Amino acid sequence: MKFTKKFIQALFAFSLINMIFSSKTLDKTNIERREDLSQTQLWEALFTQKRNSDCGPTAAELALASLALTDSSNGGVTWNGPRKKMNEWDKQNGFGPSAYLFDYLDEVLQATITAEFTKLYDLAIKIPILQVNGAPVPDPYSLEKMVNMLAQTNDQGLVAPVTDNANDPGLLEKMNKIVSGKKTVFNQDAFKAGITVPMVHSFVIAWKWSYNPAETEWARKLLDKYDFDGDGRLSPREFIIFSIIHNKNNFAGTCENCYNDIIKQKIDPIYTFLDCDNDNKVSAEDMWDNLKLLKRPSNKADIYVCSLNNKKYRTTSMNDFVLKNMWDNDGFVSKNEFRVGILLGYWDRQTSPEKIITNDDRTFKNLRWDSSNADIVCNRVLALQGPQATTGCCSKSLR
Secondary structure: OOOOHHHHHHHHHHHHHHHHHHHHHHHHHHHHHHHOHHHHHHHHHHOOOOOOOOOOOOOOOOOOOOOEEEEHHHOOEEEEOOOOOOOOOOOOOOOOOHHHHHHHHHHHHHHHHHHHHHHHHHHHHOOOOOEEOOEEOOOOOOHHHHHHHHHOOOOOOOOOOOOOOOOOOOHHHHHHHHHHHOOOOOOHHHHHOOEOHHHHHHHHHHOOOOOOOOOOOHHHHHHHHHOOOOOOOEOHHHHHHHHHHOOOOOOOOOOOOOOHHHHHHHHHHHHHHHOOOOOOOEOHHHHHHHHOOOOOOOOOOOOOOOEEOOEEOOOHHHHHHHHHHOOOOOOOEOHHHHHHHHHHHHHHHHEOOOOEOOOOOOOOHHHOEOOOOOEHHHHHHHHHHOHHHOOOOOOHHHO
């Protein structure tokens, strides 16, 4: 069935209004439940300890950044450590129903995009550090500084404060002891592989990425924004999402090393092909109707094969992509939303805190496709519904 774009926009507007009122109702219900102290006795019977009245992050989760401490090595200036935070852009972009769309696109985009991720990270980690006033930009989150500062909060005396000694071979061990005492995790592999504040300062300037030179400690603030695990470093995974989101409105601008070649040669041409009427609006239906014409080296992960009751089963992969990536809640993705959505999908599937992943180790394709490239879930549904469920099938041998 074909729908006009005005109809789709109206439908999504109605859905959005419904979601808003539903969320308000849920918020009210949650408040009422918190205030309902008569539940205390029931909770005591069901749980091992009293409920925490604060549902936010625990003190242990903020162990690396919960205190502002005096930094004696910096003239007694207050030192605020890095802070753990939520990643608002992490919407399981490459998984859920969207996983099938990215499985289908992999033969065209996966190798190219992961190669660019790898190149960009290698350039950033090896960037020559710029000097300011004749000295290299300092690292406010150096390991020795964090150990010195956090050791002051350790009431068990597990770690003695150290001097400003970046070459102390025991620093990682001391940091691990500090955070273990606070019941949190310090990923030393991610820390060692991470991007520092001096590196951010250097590549942002060298690559013409946007920043405010009048802002005090602008490089540290940029790192803090994307340092979701709060360890004072941008892991490969954090760095790649930084490179995408920070430049999302400047892909066609003057920035360097910000995906311009991939966008120009592959992502934008795909979008333009999907945008049949050239109105900068692509719907899930547009994607479904036109991506079947994409040239792929093989027929792996063919989402167009599965049919149930004479209806295609994987259309939800396109719907999920649009829902996750439309910024205006209008039921469509613009060219820029499509660019960011594709890059975020591959960020989700091809990065980890320790490295860029160039193969399928993180895509979990084996849970969706069997060794003959048949759709596993589709075959299960067909088996349950019987032969009358479809005129097609998920297995190519039966197509």
